[in-house]
Amino acid sequence: MENHKTKIPLVSIIMATYNGSKYLVEQMESVVAQSYPNIEIIVVDDRSTDNTIEILQQFLQQYSFVKVISNETNLGYIKNFEKGCSLATGEYIALCDQDDQWHPDKIKNMQAAIGNYPLLYCDSILCDEELKPIGVNISDRVNAIDFNSCLQQVVFCRIYGHATLMKKSFLQQAIPFLSVIPHDWWLCYIATFYGGIKYLPQPLVSYRQHAANIFGVVGSKTRKHNKINKAERNKLEMTRIRLRINAFYEACPDTLVKEKQVLKKLVKTYQNFSLVNNFQRMMLFFKYKDQFLASKKRSAIRKYLFCFKMFVKIK
Numbered sequence: 001m002e003n004h005k006t007k008i009p010l011v012s013i014i015m016a017t018y019n020g021s022k023y024l025v026e027q028m029e030s031v032v033a034q035s036y037p038n039i040e041i042i043v044v045d046d047r048s049t050d051n052t053i054e055i056l057q058q059f060l061q062q063y064s065f066v067k068v069i070s071n072e073t074n075l076g077y078i079k080n081f082e083k084g085c086s087l088a089t090g091e092y093i094a095l096c097d098q099d100d101q102w103h104p105d106k107i108k109n110m111q112a113a114i115g116n117y118p119l120l121y122c123d124s125i126l127c128d129e130e131l132k133p134i135g136v137n138i139s140d141r142v143n144a145i146d147f148n149s150c151l152q153q154v155v156f157c158r159i160y161g162h163a164t165l166m167k168k169s170f171l172q173q174a175i176p177f178l179s180v181i182p183h184d185w186w187l188c189y190i191a192t193f194y195g196g197i198k199y200l201p202q203p204l205v206s207y208r209q210h211a212a213n214i215f216g217v218v219g220s221k222t223r224k225h226n227k228i229n230k231a232e233r234n235k236l237e238m239t240r241i242r243l244r245i246n247a248f249y250e251a252c253p254d255t256l257v258k259e260k261q262v263l264k265k266l267v268k269t270y271q272n273f274s275l276v277n278n279f280q281r282m283m284l285f286f287k288y289k290d291q292f293l294a295s296k297k298r299s300a301i302r303k304y305l306f307c308f309k310m311f312v313k314i315k
Helices: 002-006 021-032 052-062 077-086 106-113 168-174 183-191 230-251 257-269 275-287 300-309
Strands: 011-017 039-045 066-070 092-096 119-127 133-137 164-167 197-208
Touching: 011 021, 011 077, 011 106, 021 052, 039 052, 039 077, 052 066, 077 092, 077 183, 092 106, 092 168, 106 119, 106 164, 106 197, 119 183, 164 168, 164 183, 168 183, 183 230, 230 257, 257 275, 275 300
Parallel strands: 011 039, 011 092, 039 066, 119 197
Antiparallel strands: 092 164, 119 133, 119 164
């Protein structure tokens, strides 16, 4: 039995926790109950002040494949996930949030479907705070498809870390994660250089939506910081967007001549709101709207309107 198990590729499940005690037990129970027979679960806690560690210690004592690491300083969720990924020993890596619930066959089905792709993602069931389905899946709100171009990920990414499985050999190409880009967005962007992203149309996660989510409800706007005024918030947002687009441009291989040229033009038009830049930015969005808005589930008319808006904003 043990010899058979060692022939099955190891999957490392990486969970980043921070004050997650409210929903953590339910999530951990679903992860340790995976039907896939060869997993390790690495939980990296980012200096929680509630009883998250106590809960994790209970699972650590009960399951030999669970490992718990406590950070000496607070890293933030992006670098916390990076640390967990760097500790993975599996051939495959799955990212895990602290407040959802996984289908028992999530890892089994995803590992069987990934094939030669560097990264695979599945569908998720949207749920309320009590984990009751609200009647829609993520695929009902976003355009869930295969992606093979970095231009499809440069403006919007609607692939969420909890739904991904990736090859460790690919992950090495995406480290270090950047502080100005969510780790799952960065991973998806980089994956387009190494074979693309595969979509598995199976809802394998119950994705809990609640007030403490880092990001807003799927398909809605990201929650804003209330501690800073609107002007300061907008300035920070503009800075973040410009840093992001520059990072995407720098990461794009020179061998992708067309994509590199398009990204270079985007970088230039994102620098300021001069009339020339505004017009060129809008025209770029019109020309490449099918790529830039590939993940947006919108009608042709709404996509055209979005392109017009790029005359007065950057995204």
